[in-house]
Amino acid sequence: MEKVTGLRNNQFQVTRLRLTGIYAALLLVVLVISGVTTHSVFSNRLEQRMFSRERPFPLPPPQILEIGREARAQARQELITSMILVNGTLFIGAVGLSYILAGLTLRPIKKAYEGQRRFLSDASHELRTPLAILQTDLENELDNTKASTQEKENSQSHLEEVRRMGKIVKDLLLISRLDGENQLSTPKDVVDLEEIVAIATKRLEGYARKHEVKIFSSPITRETPLVVIGNKEHLLQAVTNLIKNGIDYNNPNGKVLLSLKHDQKTAVVTVSDTGIGIAEEEIPKLFDRFYRVDQSRSREMGGSGLGLSIVQSVVHSYGGTVHISSKPGEGTTITLTFPLEA
Numbered sequence: 001m002e003k004v005t006g007l008r009n010n011q012f013q014v015t016r017l018r019l020t021g022i023y024a025a026l027l028l029v030v031l032v033i034s035g036v037t038t039h040s041v042f043s044n045r046l047e048q049r050m051f052s053r054e055r056p057f058p059l060p061p062p063q064i065l066e067i068g069r070e071a072r073a074q075a076r077q078e079l080i081t082s083m084i085l086v087n088g089t090l091f092i093g094a095v096g097l098s099y100i101l102a103g104l105t106l107r108p109i110k111k112a113y114e115g116q117r118r119f120l121s122d123a124s125h126e127l128r129t130p131l132a133i134l135q136t137d138l139e140n141e142l143d144n145t146k147a148s149t150q151e152k153e154n155s156q157s158h159l160e161e162v163r164r165m166g167k168i169v170k171d172l173l174l175i176s177r178l179d180g181e182n183q184l185s186t187p188k189d190v191v192d193l194e195e196i197v198a199i200a201t202k203r204l205e206g207y208a209r210k211h212e213v214k215i216f217s218s219p220i221t222r223e224t225p226l227v228v229i230g231n232k233e234h235l236l237q238a239v240t241n242l243i244k245n246g247i248d249y250n251n252p253n254g255k256v257l258l259s260l261k262h263d264q265k266t267a268v269v270t271v272s273d274t275g276i277g278i279a280e281e282e283i284p285k286l287f288d289r290f291y292r293v294d295q296s297r298s299r300e301m302g303g304s305g306l307g308l309s310i311v312q313s314v315v316h317s318y319g320g321t322v323h324i325s326s327k328p329g330e331g332t333t334i335t336l337t338f339p340l341e342a
Contacts, residue, residue, distance in 0.1 A: 023098035246273035
């Protein structure tokens with residue numbers, strides 16, 4: 001399955017085309033207004049010359065007037081034809097110029113974005129090693145039998161923060177790779193979506209029990225696997241993030257429901273929960289990086305605000321879509337749609 005080289009490059013190209021369309025539309029409006037004005041002025045002056053009351057000579061006979069009308073009509077038609085040719089040529093040339101101008105406009109933005117992405121990737125890599133060392137030292141401190149209760153409590157608190165930072169760094173690295181990787185050079189697997197759902201569910205069974213939430217999966221009726229071509233770990237991370245969100249923002253004795261459906265061309269993964277729900281005005285912001293609806297609860301659960309951003313980046317890299325529907329107090333449903341391999 002051929003994909004563009006880099007999700008963000010594709011987004012910049014789409015933005016460039018949109019900007020070109022805006023420039024071209026503005027120019028088209030100017031050309032239309034200019035053409036209508038020119039035609040109106042020319043027609044009025046022609047009428048004034050043909051039927052001016054101040055004539056140094058008597059009115060011509062009707063035959064001559066008819067010839068004058070035909071000449072006038074022909075002159076108008078020639079003017080319209082000339083204007084269409086000239087304005088059309090200008091418009092076509094302006095579209096090309098607008099495309100170049102849009103590229104020049106976006107170039108510094110793209111350069112700044114690439115610099116930010118590289119910094120994010122480099123900083124995340126540099127943070128991994130000291131965080132791993134710090135986590136090991138804190139774990140050893142907890143195992144130290146000579147440490148006092150207060151020291152162990154402090155070490156446990158610090159360890160939780162280090163683990164949370166480690167999770168954020170891991171998510172930042174994944175987002176950086178998803179933003180910048182070449183999709184044609186990325187290793188690809190034949191990914192069975194049913195297997196992905198099963199593995200993600202198994203991973204979080206203990207986590208769900210700890211939060212008094214039950215996970216239910218609906219079986220699918222299909223003899224052949226639901227297969228997409230892509231990166232298995234990325235897709236597994238996306239589905240895992242959705243299930244974990246369903247657990248984190250649920251109520252005691254709540255449920256997370258998973259279903260996998262399909263038609264001839266698409267597979268649909270749906271994750272629903274019976275949790276606290278999300279206000280409608282908050283839904284468009286959920287894919288913004290580091291955005292969290294409930295700041296205190298997200299921090300308590302160790303959330304970074306990057307989970308749904310990762311989901312969106314992964315699904316879009318497959319050419320799929322993400323849809324969220326939710327009602328406060330009733331729960332949330334997130335639907336992932338993937339194109340199936342033939």
